[in-house]
Amino acid sequence: MSIEKSTKAARGTVQCENTNINLLKANDFVADIIKKQMAESKTLLVNITSSAGSGKTTLMQETAKRLKDTIKIAVMVGDLETERDADRIRETGIQALQIVTGGICHLEAQMIHQVLPEYNLEEIDLLFIENVGNLVCPSSFDLGEDFRVTLMATTEGDDKPKKYPKMFLTSDLMLVSKADLLPYVPFSVEAVTIDAREINHELEVIQISSTSGEGIDTWCDWLLKKVKEKKKS
């Protein structure tokens, strides 16, 4: 007697559909639209991320002061509440708009896309997105940026890259900020660089201080080089 193998699927109440749909499909779809818009206007889009209080807004102010006569810069800045950061950046004389997320811990492509009509992209060479201060959630959301830059303040401790690996994995450049405080805090630039590069060996590192001005020229040169490359693309 032979045992017949059933060729029919098991009977039950369940019917399956195998899919491979990305959970962030909606976000990535909008991110692609943003990318195309930036390619048309040849605007360099840079997403600035970090923990809260590591100096993103101060860096935006310093960068604007130095570069606003050379290239046209604009900023959009995300926070849960208040327009304080946009106010601070506007004081330097560049366009800055606040995205108030109302409790959401990161910026999504949809939010960027909604604000974009407020900017005259044809005239803007460099557009910064100052993300919500948070090393976790913003790492998962592509905003259509050309580069992701993460600030890592010396006051935060040099153990952060291994604690928040996704952010460092998806960044192109790490700015070690508040470098003027290095003599007073237990922070090793070497250790943080080694840890971050174990995660992402292509990560560039620049040490900066918006207070003393250290490294700001190198950072501005980096930006100008990328803006130039974008114009040629």
Next chain:
Amino acid sequence: MHETSIVNSIFKTLEQEFNSDKLNKMSGVYLKVGILSNIEPRLLYNAYEAFHLTNPNYHNTKLHIEMSEIKIQCEDCNHVTDVKNYRFLCDQCQRPTKNIIQGEEMLIHKVEFDD
């Protein structure tokens, strides 16, 4: 808050993919998420429950989450390494790589419907 966004996008995506007839019969959604996706299953289950409080239409749909570890494949020697402690180095030749073949995904990989 991140988890709430994820749950919303799960249903937004499903509503785009399937017609309302099928959606009414949906009994299970299977997610495959890599540990690099920053998704914490327990929090996502909670957010999922909370979603049902305001959206009663999907209360029969169960959520299943499968986590996946990080794997990289060396571009030089093709060796596949399980990444431990976030060291993205090939086990065999010690070359650094960003060629992640598993661990970043956030996928709806199966949807079940009642007959």
